[in-house]
Amino acid sequence: MVKHILFDFDGTLVDSRALLVKLYNEIAGQHQFRKIREQDLALLRTLSIAERVDRLGVPALQIPKLVIAGRQLYQENIRTLHVVPGMKEVIARLSSHGLKSSILSSNSEANIRLFLKNNKMEGSFKEVISAKLLFGKHHAIRKVMKQWGTTPARMIYVGDELRDIEACKKLGVPIVAVTWGYDAPRLLLRGQPDYVVNTPGELLRTLLTLA
Template sequence: MPPYPYRLVIFDFDGTLADSFPWFLEVFDHLAERFGFENPDRSHLDELRRLGPRELLKRLKVPLLKLPAIATYAQRLQNQQIEKIVLFDGIAEVIRDLKARGVTVVVVTSNDADNVRTVLGSELSTLIDHYSCGSSLFGKAAKFKTVLKAFKTKPTEALSIGDELRDIEAARKVGIAVGAVTWGYAHEDSLLSEKPDHVFAKPADILNI
C-alpha cells in the first residue's frame, strides 16, 4: 500500500462525509417561515449553490441578528432527526484506507459531536483520531491551527477536505492544502474558481493523489 502524501487529513462533515443536503432542503421551508427569510423556488437551487456564504445570506435576506438563533434551532432539529442522515457511499472505505496507511484523520465541523459519531457508526467513529465540533467564535481556521498544534503537524503536511467555499478560505488562512469535493453543498464551478489543490469527484478519488 503506497504512502499517502499527507500525514494529517481534516474532514468537514456535512456535505463531505455526510449526505445532509436532502435533509436541509426538507426543513428549509419550515426555517424560512419561522425566521422570516426568503424561500426561493427550488428551480433557483443551482444558482444558490454557486454563492458564497455572505452572498447567500444576502440573497435570502436572512437577518444577521437572527443567524445564531437560526443555527441553534436548525441544529436542534437535526439532533432530533439524525437518523435521516447517512454517509456518502464510499466514505467508509476512504476512512479505513487512510487509517491503514497511517494517516491521522480528524473531523472539524460546526455540527454536534454526538451527531457526527452517530452517523459514522460505532466502527468508523473509533477510527477518527480527533473531533473538533460545535460552533466557534473564531471560525474554522482557528480550529485548524489547534489541530495542527495538537498533532505536531506542519501546515504543508496537512490536507483539508470540504465542500464549501468557507472550507477553502479557512484552509488557506493557515497554509494547509485544499481538497474540494464536488458532491456537497457548493456548486462545482464555484469550488473550481477558487483553484483548490485537489478536486475530488467521488470519495475514492481522495485515495489517489
C-alpha cells in the same frame, strides 16, 4: 508528506443537503424568511454563504440563533442521514495505510458522534472537532495544528465549501475540494483549492499520492 487528514462532515462525509434544506425551510416558515424551492438549488450552490443569506433575505444578526436551532432539529432527524457512497471505504483504506483521519466541522460534536455511532464508524476517526463559528474554521484548524504539534505541510483538509478553502488558505494548509457536496464546482474553483476531485475513488487516489 501528509500524516493527518481533516475531513469536513456535512456534504463531504454525509449526504445531508436535502435535510438541511428541509430544516431551513421549517425555520424560514417560522420567521417569515424566503424558503428554498427545488428550482433554487442549482443557483444557490454557485453562491457563497454571504450571497445565499442575502438572496434569501435572512438578517445577519439572526444567523447564530438559527444555527443553534438548526443543530437541534438536525439531531432529531439524524437517523435519516447516510454516508456519502464510497466514503466509508475511503476512510478504511486511509487507515490501513497508516493515515490518521479526524473530523472538523461547524456541526456539533454531539451530532457528529451520534451519526458515526448510527453508521458503525465510531472508531474510524482520531478526533471529532467542532468549529463553533460558522466562519471560524481557520481558528479551529490552527488550534488543531498546535495540539498535534504539526505543520501545514504535514496535514491536508478535505471539504466541499468555499469557506473551507478560504480557511485553509489563511493558514497555508493544503485542501482537497470535493464536488459532490454543497458548493458547485465553479464556486469551489473561485477559491483556488490545491486539488479538486469528483468521486470518492479519485479522492482516495489523491490522498494516497500525498502520503
